[in-house]
Amino acid sequence: MDYETIIGLEVHAQLLTGSKMFCSCNANYTEAEPNSHVCPVCLGMPGVLPVINQKAVEYAMLSALALNCTVSEYTKFDRKNYNYPDLMKGYQISQYDFPIGKHGWLTIDINGNRKQVNITRVHLEEDVAKLHHEHHYSRVDVNRAGLPLMEIVSEPEISSPEEARDYLMKLHSILRYLGVSTCNMEDGSFRCDANISIRPIGCKELMAKVEVKNMNSFKAVYQALEYESRRQRKAVKEGEPIFQETRGWLDEKGETVSQRSKECADDYRYFPEPDLPPLIIDKTWIAKIKEKLPELPEARKNRFVAQYGLLLHDASVLTGSLKMADYFEECVKLAGKERAKAATTWILGDLSRLLNASGTGIGDTKVRPEHIADIIKLTGKNTISGPAAKTIIEETFHTGKSVDDIINDKDLRQVNDISEIQDLIKQAINDNPKAISDYRAGKEQALMFITGQVVKATSGRANPVAVKEILIEELGGK
Amino acid sequence: MKLSHEQVKHIARLARMGLSEAETEKFRSQVSAILDSFEVLNQVDTTDVPAATHSIPLQNIFREDEAHASYPQEEILANAPEREGSFFKVQSILE
Ligand SMILES: [Zn+2]
Numbered sequence: 001m002d003y004e005t006i007i008g009l010e011v012h013a014q015l016l017t018g019s020k021m022f023c024s025c026n027a028n029y030t031e032a033e034p035n036s037h038v039c040p041v042c043l044g045m046p047g048v049l050p051v052i053n054q055k056a057v058e059y060a061m062l063s064a065l066a067l068n069c070t071v072s073e074y075t076k077f078d079r080k081n082y083n084y085p086d087l088m089k090g091y092q093i094s095q096y097d098f099p100i101g102k103h104g105w106l107t108i109d110i111n112g113n114r115k116q117v118n119i120t121r122v123h124l125e126e127d128v129a130k131l132h133h134e135h136h137y138s139r140v141d142v143n144r145a146g147l148p149l150m151e152i153v154s155e156p157e158i159s160s161p162e163e164a165r166d167y168l169m170k171l172h173s174i175l176r177y178l179g180v181s182t183c184n185m186e187d188g189s190f191r192c193d194a195n196i197s198i199r200p201i202g203c204k205e206l207m208a209k210v211e212v213k214n215m216n217s218f219k220a221v222y223q224a225l226e227y228e229s230r231r232q233r234k235a236v237k238e239g240e241p242i243f244q245e246t247r248g249w250l251d252e253k254g255e256t257v258s259q260r261s262k263e264c265a266d267d268y269r270y271f272p273e274p275d276l277p278p279l280i281i282d283k284t285w286i287a288k289i290k291e292k293l294p295e296l297p298e299a300r301k302n303r304f305v306a307q308y309g310l311l312l313h314d315a316s317v318l319t320g321s322l323k324m325a326d327y328f329e330e331c332v333k334l335a336g337k338e339r340a341k342a343a344t345t346w347i348l349g350d351l352s353r354l355l356n357a358s359g360t361g362i363g364d365t366k367v368r369p370e371h372i373a374d375i376i377k378l379t380g381k382n383t384i385s386g387p388a389a390k391t392i393i394e395e396t397f398h399t400g401k402s403v404d405d406i407i408n409d410k411d412l413r414q415v416n417d418i419s420e421i422q423d424l425i426k427q428a429i430n431d432n433p434k435a436i437s438d439y440r441a442g443k444e445q446a447l448m449f450i451t452g453q454v455v456k457a458t459s460g461r462a463n464p465v466a467v468k469e470i471l472i473e474e475l476g477g478k
Numbered sequence: 479m480k481l482s483h484e485q486v487k488h489i490a491r492l493a494r495m496g497l498s499e500a501e502t503e504k505f506r507s508q509v510s511a512i513l514d515s516f517e518v519l520n521q522v523d524t525t526d527v528p529a530a531t532h533s534i535p536l537q538n539i540f541r542e543d544e545a546h547a548s549y550p551q552e553e554i555l556a557n558a559p560e561r562e563g564s565f566f567k568v569q570s571i572l573e
Pocket of ligand 1: 023038040043548
């Protein structure tokens with residue numbers, strides 16, 4: 001019997017506000033001393049009054065709109081009750097039945113096949129404290145508690161680990177374009193949990209759903225879901241039960257292991273948060289937020305194709321990251337629109353290779369758009385050769401030196417003035433009598449060979465086209 | 479409304495409390511009695527009364543996104559039953 005995989009994803013993104021969700025403690029805690037960004041509100045002391053951070057609400061509205069959600073006219077906060085040491089109050093302020101946004105969607109793209117994945121809801125909640133587990137106890141740092149956290153829940157409509165990864169990358173890219181979150185997966189500002197189950201194809205009922213946690217990269221999400229879909233198929237085949245449970249992904253072992261048994265929604269005993277009045281979001285407010293929507297990755301990709309004549313695939317890679325798309329457009333601004341394709345080739349080719357090999361982000365490299373623009377312009381004018389350009393970008397990558405300085409330091413200027421290399425050409429003709437007679441006998445390749453010898457003698461500085469022209473002339477025409 | 483033995487055990491688990499069999503029985507009758515008292519409210523006819531989530535008719539109360547100084551670390555940790563350096567120290571949760 002054939003089985004299909006059903007995946008739903010829950011993403012938590014920390015919002016990039018200056019202060020926490022319900023108190024004015026500084027939200028930038030990454031470098032802070034433990035428990036130094038804490039006040040009675042986020043410590044959950046009795047009798048305190050939380051107050052909603054307006055910017056966090058507006059960031060969630062902006063995200064909801066970008067994800068094609070309906071923004072709720074009426075929304076409120078609720079208490080989600082559970083006991084765990086990362087939760088100071090014994091409840092988390094979250095949203096239950098009236099989330100900020102609902103019924104949205106985003107488009108994924110697997111090998112050119114587009115698919116719409118529906119988004120159930122976008123809601124706001126508060127982050128919890130960070131636990132450092134020791135052998136018999138845990139250390140608690142409350143700095144993270146109370147940070148604004150946005151949860152985005154997809155419908156269980158994702159049918160493979162590939163689709164799950166693409167969904168996440170698309171969502172990540174959109175949130176980065178909006179500037180509402182740093183979306184850093186390693187430091188946990190963008191986290192993903194997955195629900196995964198399998199069922200016989202054609203069957204409408206869902207089988208036991210397994211929740212997978214602890215996936216800290218796109219790759220980990222892909223691998224964990226791949227592992228889990230195989231594990232479940234194997235269990236079914238061998239007649240073993242699949243339990244509804246939470247499993248944690250162990251990156252180093254490459255497997256998922258059973259964690260705590262899952263509490264169900266009833267166990268959380270949600271009820272309206274009495275300390276926070278509800279929010280009424282009117283049309284004027286929504287319109288105001290809508291105006292702040294920037295050009296999103298999908299639209300930018302289509303514009304790159306139309307405006308610069310790029311291939312769809314190239315445009316897709318360039319616009320996948322906001323920084324890379326900005327970098328590209330900066331190059332084009334400096335080098336001219338007609339050189340957009342050359343800029344794409346350099347960015348997706350040599351530059352990406354250097355970045356990937358060293359694990360550098362495009363925002364942190366010493367190769368600036370000015371360098372790329374200079375390289376393109378100078379190769380276009382035949383001032384430098386292709387191989388020289390590769391040397392230059394490599395050198396810039398390591399030193400950040402200007403293109404001009406590298407050309408002068410390394411003597412990379414292409415020689416277009418034939419008088420400078422006339423002697424070398426004569427020398428090559430004398431040294432290669434066999435090739436000359438081959439050429440005279442009609443072998444075109446022999447000419448390429450001698451040209452190559454001359455270019456080599458100038459350490460790649462001679463312009464091959466010019467060398468070839470003068471060779472033909474010297475050999476008495478064709 | 480009489481709670482079952484299992485229901486009391488379940489509630490205790492959610493609260494991360496370990497109850498002996500005798501304690502479970504003791505709380506079963508006590509919590510059941512509390513629920514019975516609240517049952518009185520169900521005698522009121524609320525057919526035409528809209529669900530109330532808040533007692534004061536307020537809406538859209540916000541603060542600007544401005545960060546202010548938090549409390550001094552020592553004050554925050556002052557009530558900690560146990561601490562290690564500048565961390566709170568708590569027991570590991572056993573499932
Ligand atoms: Zn605080």
